[in-house]
Amino acid sequence: MIERNMKKIFLVVGLLITTAIIFLHCKNNSASELEASVGRGQKVYEQYCLSCHQADGSGVPHLNPSLIKTSYVLGDPATLINVVKQGLSGVEIDGETYSNPMPSFDNVLNEQQIADVLTYIRNNFGNKADVITVEQVKENKTASTK
Numbered sequence: 001m002i003e004r005n006m007k008k009i010f011l012v013v014g015l016l017i018t019t020a021i022i023f024l025h026c027k028n029n030s031a032s033e034l035e036a037s038v039g040r041g042q043k044v045y046e047q048y049c050l051s052c053h054q055a056d057g058s059g060v061p062h063l064n065p066s067l068i069k070t071s072y073v074l075g076d077p078a079t080l081i082n083v084v085k086q087g088l089s090g091v092e093i094d095g096e097t098y099s100n101p102m103p104s105f106d107n108v109l110n111e112q113q114i115a116d117v118l119t120y121i122r123n124n125f126g127n128k129a130d131v132i133t134v135e136q137v138k139e140n141k142t143a144s145t146k
Helices: 002-053 077-086 111-122 134-139
Strands: 091-093 096-098
Touching (some): 002 111, 077 134, 111 134
Antiparallel strands (some): 091 096
């Protein structure tokens, strides 16, 4: 009887250890995927976004919106994807109006670049928000797709 209980204990401990290893492996893969996306997104940001939104994401008052903890950045990903795909002009964000039009980047950036730059923005400048995936960008049919 004791031998049988010991086998059950070893089996349960083995399953727990295996589950923990799988969980940590998935968590590390997820973290490395986020890190890779943010790295790629930073390059896109520096090439296409920095001149208007500034190196620190603060934007330019009344011209280009700040990317720091705004409702657009931290809110619904579909809204942010639309902004990049369609552009934006004459918008009020969190009580401030911005008049410098943002062009559409739908014909400039591919879906991976859009997902990466938005993930970068949503995880920098003091922001902490969910990753935006290529699938979310593809699902967004409001603007033309590539």
